[in-house]
Amino acid sequence: MDSTISEAHGRADPAGRTPLRSTATDGLKIVVVGGFGVGKTTMVRSVSEIRPLNTEETMTQAGVGVDHNTAVTDKTTTTVAFDFGRISLNEEMILYLFGAPGQERFWFLWDRLFAGTLGAVVLVDTRRIEDSWYAIDRLEHHGTPFIVARNNFPGSEEHSLGELREALTLSRDVPLVDCDARVRESSKRVLITLVDHLYALSTARETVS
Amino acid sequence: MMIREAVDSEDPDRLYTVTGGRSRADEPDLDLVTLIVSETDPVPGMQSEHVRILRTCRYPTAVVELASELNLPVSVVKILVSDLLGSGHVSARHPSSPRASAQLPDAAFLKKVLVGLHNL
Numbered sequence: 001m002d003s004t005i006s007e008a009h010g011r012a013d014p015a016g017r018t019p020l021r022s023t024a025t026d027g028l029k030i031v032v033v034g035g036f037g038v039g040k041t042t043m044v045r046s047v048s049e050i051r052p053l054n055t056e057e058t059m060t061q062a063g064v065g066v067d068h069n070t071a072v073t074d075k076t077t078t079t080v081a082f083d084f085g086r087i088s089l090n091e092e093m094i095l096y097l098f099g100a101p102g103q104e105r106f107w108f109l110w111d112r113l114f115a116g117t118l119g120a121v122v123l124v125d126t127r128r129i130e131d132s133w134y135a136i137d138r139l140e141h142h143g144t145p146f147i148v149a150r151n152n153f154p155g156s157e158e159h160s161l162g163e164l165r166e167a168l169t170l171s172r173d174v175p176l177v178d179c180d181a182r183v184r185e186s187s188k189r190v191l192i193t194l195v196d197h198l199y200a201l202s203t204a205r206e207t208v209s
Numbered sequence: 210m211m212i213r214e215a216v217d218s219e220d221p222d223r224l225y226t227v228t229g230g231r232s233r234a235d236e237p238d239l240d241l242v243t244l245i246v247s248e249t250d251p252v253p254g255m256q257s258e259h260v261r262i263l264r265t266c267r268y269p270t271a272v273v274e275l276a277s278e279l280n281l282p283v284s285v286v287k288i289l290v291s292d293l294l295g296s297g298h299v300s301a302r303h304p305s306s307p308r309a310s311a312q313l314p315d316a317a318f319l320k321k322v323l324v325g326l327h328n329l
Contacts, residue, residue, distance in 0.1 A: 017265075019268030020244070020268055020269045022268060024302075025269075027242025027243060029306075053273075055282075057284060058282040079282070084273055084277075087326075087329065089324075090321065090325050093321060094244070096242050096271060096273065114241075115240075115308050115309070116304060145313070188329050192326050195319055198313060202313040202316045206315065
């Protein structure tokens with residue numbers, strides 16, 4: 001019997017991975033930033049074609065009075081863990097979706113990890129709005145285009161999006177949407193909102209220049 | 210917590226061994242999403258991490274996926290991949306998006322991204 005159904009993504013790999021097509025040439029990045037427990041991983045999982053994977057990056061700072069034999073252990077190492085998923089957009093373009101913690105120390109690694117990112121989604125839990133202020137400030141500082149998505153937890157609808165925009169002191173040109181990070185269609189809608197926003201920014205710039 | 214302080218005392222030793230004590234990749238252009246592709250099979254005597262990279266990259270594999278697969282920090286994987294690039298065992302497919310912040314891809318590129326997302 002022929003079994004071509006799983007051909008597109010189902011090439012089995014000994015390690016159980018789902019490999020990319022051999023035609024894949026261009027990796028893209030979108031980052032989902034938000035406080036602990038806001039649903040970043042949930043959002044990545046709901047749209048990813050692979051189970052979210054986890055990895056880490058280390059930031060090493062040399063200690064004082066380094067002895068050459070023990071140079072490595074004399075350094076201070078900070079580790080930032082983040083997870084990611086993947087969406088094959090077409091034969092060549094592969095979108096990687098990163099769930100990144102918004103905490104202060106993480107931003108030291110932003111340039112190293114996320115330079116060249118298309119844009120960011122700031123995921124907000126209205127019960128902890130203050131977690132989002134810092135992320136929004138940093139994204140503005142880095143000049144990274146972003147949108148804000150409110151992940152709807154029970155009770156979060158008590159406030160309107162207008163009130164949330166005010167609480168975040170969010171500029172009117174930054175899109176603000178509701179979502180349910182558990183639902184694929186909803187997360188997909190958030191990504192489309194971001195790329196629509198980028199598209200509008202890009203066409204505006206092309207018109208100017 | 211997503212951020213934790215210091216790796217266990219064992220880990221720096223392992224990382225030191227894996228990279229031969231180097232802490233920086235010679236290849237500065239490797240991005241998290243640069244796709245790595247094997248150009249040859251592993252050869253006898255090769256370091257085990259290099260062998261694993263060559264096996265994994267029979268299909269294009271992003272640097273970040275390699276890091277996850279090898280359970281090593283991204284910076285260490287970049288060093289290992291640089292070795293293999295230098296020796297011609299792998300090739301790299303670099304992202305076309307501009308690296309600098311505040312630089313946007315052109316509208317035609319973003320249109321393709323939108324089409325891909327709508328087709329999900």
